[in-house]
Amino acid sequence: MVLKALTNKKWVAVAALASLSMTTLAGCTGSTNGSAKTEGATTSKPAADSDKSKTEPKKPLDVTIMLPNYKPTFPKDDGLVAKEIEKLTNVDMHFEWVPNNTYPDKFNITLASGKLPMVMVVQAKNSSFINAVRSGAFWELGPYMKDYPNLSKANAIVNNNISIDGKIYGLYRSRPLGRNGIMYRKDWLKNVGLQEPKTIDEFYNMLKAFKEKDPDQNGKNDTYGMAISKFTGPFDIMEIWFGLPNKWGQDASGKLLPTHLMPEYMDALKFFKKLYDEKLINADFAVMDTAKWNDPLANGQAGVIVDVTDNAARLEDKIHEVLKKAGKDDPSKQYMELMGAVSGPKGLRNMPTSGYAGMVSISKSGVKTEEELRRVLAFLDKMNEADLQTLAERGIEGKHYTKVEGGIEIVKDTALLEGEVEGLNQFTSFIPESRSLKVKPTPLRLKSEAVQKANESIVVPNPAEPLISNVYTKQGAQLDLMISDARTKYIVGQIDEAGVKAAIELWKKSGGDEYIKEINELYAAIKK
Template identity: 25%
Template structure:
């Protein structure tokens, strides 16, 4: 950003906004001070999505964070030191200050306390339930004007790619109360990740059925799959939160034809006849899976201490080579499987469709994937700053920043908020990288906001296939390539599942109902406690008691509310 003037012109040309070029790129944000009266007139007609504030604007945030995904990130870096913030300051004169940061596993509890005390930051990352709570409390700013005036053409293109459906979902009484980070629903598809080198050591094939999965898992426990002559491995990864954002057992349940949750404590809703929905959480198939998990716990296929493990402990087990089977989405090679590959050069992971009862099973996939949204505290005086920060993040993916915006330079993308992706980004990466590789080209022929992501994966893939570790470790190169572009990898396998329609939809895609907001946490706690006790040896009939309690404590009311919503939706 040393040549601020030159950078400004690049941005203006990229946006192709004639009105902005006419005013020499001077932005007239509410807090911007134009250089002259004439500039003010021009700027009023065309606010600059990348306009630099004349005076610094401080934005407060909070953050629940995971470790950087790229091992090239400088050791010891903290979220406050994220290199994105320096560029944000130089480009827009925005200072980000954290009220607090915590590891992701502590975020939900910490944020609940912040909401209860009213001590909220300026920019809010919210799940649907917290969005509903703050909307009812009239705590959210109307972003309609800020979005209309300051959203970059690229951001608007993303938000309109679904016909404006997601944006409309988070509006109320004509007010746009949040910007949804919606993505391809199939990013939620569950896969089974397997240590292929362990399969090879034991002369086993990748499992296609639950029975075959059980045999592989048992062999991974008893037959020394890592060939170190130690009894130090177990079969299937599991952590204490059974239905989470990762390292859980949604995929296992799906293989049995059970669809209790879409993750993060959100109950799944399935068709019940032609005109009703039923809660997947309380169906008989769930009881069957719990019985199987109980037997696996007793036989050592599951780690005996799973109920004490959070996601970080689960990652430690994977990284250290203690477990060879883990259910999860397309991104696992990018983290944490890449860490295992770097720790053990012989480690080889593959992705397969989840095993089912009689053959490959069907994963649960939401109809809409918008797990988080970005909103603004009504008290904040510069709501447009949130929109401009989204523009900034998208812009940093453009070609001119490729050499600068790297992990080794301190850029940690998953610590920057608010960030919005191209809803079709993952498929764009897959398509462009494979098109380039299949044509045996040496450069990506792409010149838009997707360039950096595509070029990074292409570079990682070519380096991995060539065995080149001059730029990054084997694990980093493999992780980026195998998650996003390898035809047999994470997204490649997911695309095949989509093409063969080997999935079941979660039919509820509305905002949380009144009772879900009020009773959801209580019901989730009931589920976690009941299911964990059963897995660890409580009578299987405890499931029936759970169902009765769930229904009486709010589940029946939620079912009624969900079906009231469903009755108003168009049917295929």
């Protein structure tokens, strides 16, 4: 195992270094123009067939792709950017877009049906995916990746994190480790006379002021502190501030325990409930569509969001767009600001990504033969070339962005971007690195990069990240739901602290105790 000899502290350093290498590695590969040459390097064919393929190009490969959408509108099969990607890769893409907040349910339903699209975005290495892998629903990709110029450079630590029973069943979607942070309205903070928060208490004071002190100076009581949606990642991130581990941590004896069994857990829940009771977060957070999560900030209703820091630039653009339509915009003004974390009982701490945000997997029901598998892998490999990454992430020059000194500038037409570009990068793995054209650095984007880099020194690793529990594989979905439901019910006042404790006891009796026992056995095995 890659992590066998590493302590937690060393793991953070190695993982941070691995994340850095993914973004700085200058490994330009022997890229090709056109899919026939790429595929020729990865398939075994008789010489006569190879000669024939040069004069008779293969028919475009039909590829069905299931992926999440985060916006109300999304690119269609015949969209301008999609068609350009198809032309460069010799495929016909057919998208199955699913709203992000319902993606886990749709994913499970699709797995249960047995009729899977060829390519699927897998958002988490959860029990349903592990069960599907073990039942033979997905291709093992590890033995093939060495044959492709980009995929062969995948990071070993991240591959270890996504592995199941020591094997690779997807292409990880590369992400910086220190990506999470706090974004807030810079002008609002100035208007209420506060400085950037340094502690949890000061963070609370900022949210309270954003509700009670008329931060937009319109003379109305029409604002609140922080926007949260059905995606409860912000709660997970904030729990780390309170000294909690990242999913699993050690108790005083060195035994691994899940977050909700740690003494600081109720401290975090009481803080979240306080925010809800004082109406510092939106009352409908448990049902708010993730696609609308940014709207309260863009529309001047809320002043804070806890999310990936690169969202700050997108929020900035949306705020300018809304204000411009209202005739109130100052183009030279920076409305958003960002930071990494606030200090809690154990100092500055933050939740990292795992070096990836899910993976892109290939189903056996959609891809029947090894030859077809290699064609799909050639397509996904080619999506990592600079021109294809740029198409998927930025769109087409002159239409969706323009080149300027120091980078590119994205058009300010949100509807155009959402309808033709945004979301197409969901099936791009960015292996071994991001090569797409970079947006011209603005103070906000430079700050985001700096915060993500600084976060690498304060992220809290999950020691159980690569461990595959049989108990969790069978019962993980139900066990997770027990805890997440109890957390939400406590926050909104449907149960009290005794109710949380009762839910935890039920979790233990329903397989939780066995889960803890198995995780510790697996953890002990990799430390030997």
